[in-house]
Amino acid sequence: MPRPAPKFASLLLASLLPFLPSASAQSGVFTVAQHGHPVGTASFTFASAPDGYSSTSLVRLDMNGLNYSLSKTESLSAANRLRHVQLSAVINGSAVNVTAAPDSAQILINISANGRSSTTRLDSHPAAVFLPDFDPGALETLLTLAVTRNNSGLWAIVPRQARSIQPIQIATLADEQGTLDGSSILVHHLKATIGGATTELFSGPVNQLLQAELPQQGFALVRKGFVLTPPAKPGAPPQSEQPNPAGQPVQQ
Numbered sequence: 001m002p003r004p005a006p007k008f009a010s011l012l013l014a015s016l017l018p019f020l021p022s023a024s025a026q027s028g029v030f031t032v033a034q035h036g037h038p039v040g041t042a043s044f045t046f047a048s049a050p051d052g053y054s055s056t057s058l059v060r061l062d063m064n065g066l067n068y069s070l071s072k073t074e075s076l077s078a079a080n081r082l083r084h085v086q087l088s089a090v091i092n093g094s095a096v097n098v099t100a101a102p103d104s105a106q107i108l109i110n111i112s113a114n115g116r117s118s119t120t121r122l123d124s125h126p127a128a129v130f131l132p133d134f135d136p137g138a139l140e141t142l143l144t145l146a147v148t149r150n151n152s153g154l155w156a157i158v159p160r161q162a163r164s165i166q167p168i169q170i171a172t173l174a175d176e177q178g179t180l181d182g183s184s185i186l187v188h189h190l191k192a193t194i195g196g197a198t199t200e201l202f203s204g205p206v207n208q209l210l211q212a213e214l215p216q217q218g219f220a221l222v223r224k225g226f227v228l229t230p231p232a233k234p235g236a237p238p239q240s241e242q243p244n245p246a247g248q249p250v251q252q
Contacts, residue, residue, distance in 0.1 A: 028209060030136050030221040032061055039063040042221055044137030052077040057137035067092050070132060080144055082107070085130045087159065098159050100130055109163055122165040128155040129168075131194070136221055139201065140209045146170050146190065147207055156194045169193040176202070178210065181225040185210075202228060 026046040031038050040061035047054050052075065059070040069090045075083040087098040096113040102124055109120040127145045131138045145154055151170035158164050173189040187210060190201040200213040211228055212221045222228075 026140075026208075028136055028140070029224045031224065032059070032134055033220050033222065034063065035218040040068075040134075042134055042136050044135070044140060046137070046140070049075065052083065053080070055137050055141075057132075057135045059132075059134045061134065068134075070135065072130075072132060072135060072137065074130065074137070076141070079126075080141055080148070081126055082128060082130055082157075087130075087132060089132070100157065100159070107157065107165070109157075109159065111159075111163065120163045122157065122163075125153070125155040125165065127153050128157050128165060130159065131156040132159055134219070134221065136209055136212070139199075139212050139221075142168070142192065143190075143201065143203050143207050143209060151190075158195070164195075166195045177229040178202070179227045179229070180204065180210065180223070185226075187228060 026044075028044055030042045032040040032042055040059065040063070042057070042059045044055060044057045055072075055074045055076065057070065057072040057074075059068065061068040067090075070087065071089070072085065072087045074085040077083055082100070082102065084101040085099065087096075089096045089098075094114060096111070098109065098111050100107055100109045102108075103121070105124055106121045107124050107128070109122065111118050111120070127149050129138055129142045129145065131142070142154065142156075151172065154168040154170065156166050156168050158166060169192070171191040171193075173191060176187040176189055178185050178187045186205050188203045188205075188207075190203070192199045192201055197214070197216055200211075200215065201209070202211040202213075204210050208223075209221075210223050210226045214220070
């Protein structure tokens with residue numbers, strides 16, 4: 001999500017404005033799939049706020065063994081630094097409520113679940129992203145911070161289980177191609193590693209989240225209208241020319 005540039009770059013920003021989405025109202029709607037089968041939806045909205053941004057995220061999953069809903073509202077500074085976040089979730093019928101905000105040199109997290117309340121304090125970092133499961137708004141913020149900080153100094157606040165803050169390693173991979181609402185689009189490809197788990201991130205030319213893949217669990221978030229074009233295998237003939245086991249050309 002594009003963010004305001006420093007004053008010395010205002011002329012360059014003005015020249016780019018016709019090509020950038022409006023910072024005052026960003027949104028995205030995604031299908032959540034596991035192993036290619038749709039199991040839910042997710043969405044986010046960003047809006048300008050005094051001295052920063054406000055955002056909301058909604059997630060709904062309904063699958064065998066997991067019924068999960070999440071609602072998150074968040075306040076960010078103009079530099080995308082966390083000011084306050086409130087999360088409400090229901091996981092297999094159990095309600096969970098979480099609030100988090102900077103408190104001096106730490107981040108204070110209050111959690112209410114199963115009739116019990118707890119408080120956790122974590123070390124504070126300037127480029128920390130509050131990162132619930134399946135939250136496309138958090139991933140959009142991560143993409144923005146990755147650009148502004150050259151993929152370094154990034155941290156994830158993980159609200160579930162250990163309620164920890166963990167470093168994020170970002171690797172830039174080769175660009176790919178795709179289509180968005182039927183039009184060809186250049187796709188940037190990043191790999192984020194958090195606590196040993198990887199998330200493949202695919203974004204557009206103006207840094208908008210297009211797709212996120214969690215290969216260990218087989219989950220993917222795919223923006224409505226987006227199709228990633230798989231790269232061809234080096235040296236492989238077109239599918240129409242590949243023989244089948246009987247020696248006959250495959251019919252497309």
